[in-house]
Amino acid sequence: xxxxxxxxxxxxxxxxxxxxxxxxxxxxxxxxxxxxxxxxxxxxxxxxxxxxxxxxxxxxxxxxxxxxxxxxxxxxxxxxxxxxxxxxxxxxxxxxxxxxxxxxxxxxxxxxxxxxxxxxxxxxxxxxxxxxxxxxxxxxxxxxxxxxxxxxxxxxxxxxxxxxxxxxxxxxxxxxxxxxxxxxxxxxxxxxxxxxxxxxxxxxxxxxxxxxxxxxxxxxxxxxxxxxxxxxxxxxxxxxxxxxxxxxxxxxxxxxxxxxxxxxxxxxxxxxxxxxxxxxxxxxxxxxxxxxxxxxxxxxxxxxxxxxxxxxxxxxxxxxxxxxxxxxxxxxxxxxxxxxxxxxx
Numbered sequence: 155x156x157x158x159x160x161x162x163x164x165x166x167x168x169x170x171x172x173x174x175x176x177x178x179x180x181x182x183x184x185x186x187x188x189x190x191x192x193x194x195x196x197x198x199x200x201x202x203x204x205x206x207x208x209x210x211x212x213x214x215x216x217x218x219x220x221x222x223x224x225x226x227x228x229x230x231x232x233x234x235x236x237x238x239x240x241x242x243x244x245x246x247x248x249x250x251x252x253x254x255x256x257x258x259x260x261x262x263x264x265x266x267x268x269x270x271x272x273x274x275x276x277x278x279x280x281x282x283x284x285x286x287x288x289x290x291x292x293x294x295x296x297x298x299x300x301x302x303x304x305x306x307x308x309x310x311x312x313x314x315x316x317x318x319x320x321x322x323x324x325x326x327x328x329x330x331x332x333x334x335x336x337x338x339x340x341x342x343x344x345x346x347x348x349x350x351x352x353x354x355x356x357x358x359x360x361x362x363x364x365x366x367x368x369x370x371x372x373x374x375x376x377x378x379x380x381x382x383x384x385x386x387x388x389x390x391x392x393x394x395x396x397x398x399x400x401x402x403x404x405x406x407x408x409x410x411x412x413x414x415x416x417x418x419x420x421x422x423x424x425x426x427x428x429x430x431x432x433x434x435x436x437x438x439x440x441x442x443x444x445x446x447x448x449x450x451x452x453x454x455x456x457x458x459x460x461x462x463x464x465x466x467x468x469x470x471x472x473x474x475x476x477x478x479x480x481x482x483x484x485x486x487x488x489x490x491x492x493x494x495x496x497x498x499x
């Protein structure tokens with residue numbers, strides 16, 4: 155990929171997005187007229203997201219990231235009853251606007267990636283129906299309490315399950331992880347609102363905090379983990395689960411949470427003398443922020459701290475972690491423990 159291609163797109167992201175929507179509205183006036191000015195603002199926002207994911211795929215030279223994003227958008231648009239030609243038309247307008255505004259030497263990689271995305275829309279995909287197995291009764295009941303907005307009942311249900319012998323690790327992986335994925339699917343398919351999705355996440359984090367007496371009581375090891383979500387990344391439950399798993403395995407953990415500035419992450423690694431730095435992102439367009447932190451860590455001369463990455467984009471593209479210079483990758487908290495032990499063996 156030509157150097158600076160992603161930056162060429164992102165530095166003019168707002169203007170490009172507005173041009174894309176001007177062109178799309180001109181071609182499909184009947185589709186958009188009922189939504190008025192608020193609808194146009196949301197359309198510009200969505201076009202901006204398309205550019206973000208396109209730029210990230212170009213920067214990492216990983217078409218899977220763009221293809222999977224478009225599959226998600228296609229599903230979301232279908233749940234909103236948009237005509238099938240809305241997304242293909244959006245991609246065509248994106249292509250035309252970028253060609254008109256980018257230097258000619260940058261056209262080839264952009265055209266190739268947009269065409270790959272356009273062709274992917276014709277692929278028939280099996281629709282996701284549920285992340286909850288029929289026999290996962292605990293997860294189903296917990297989710298029902300969350301969707302009812304009954305935080306107290308959800309909390310009592312989990313605490314009762316643990317007191318009756320369900321391990322905290324099983325609660326994390328089989329209940330919290332699966333219900334969070336299910337909540338995301340329900341939002342994607344327009345079955346719950348953004349407010350409900352946010353409530354479910356907040357309530358889950360509250361219940362997680364109530365389990366801490368069961369977490370901070372194991373035999374300690376002389377190993378240290380710093381766990382963080384990169385700047386701009388607001389999805390922290392997965393990262394918190396990983397940190398808690400390490401704590402249960404006897405590690406000393408330092409969880410920095412969501413939206414942590416890179417300089418704070420690097421300073422904490424030094425101060426805590428971390429054996430492992432865990433970096434998490436859910437949003438694909440934050441992958442290069444992870445890369446930047448790894449590059450800065452190595453540029454500062456730190457070659458002893460192992461870097462372990464995880465999150466949705468790394469689950470999508472198995473080789474992505476190597477492309478950005480990480481030492482390892484894990485798809486969930488239990489796998490993160492195994493991979494960290496392997497890296498330090």
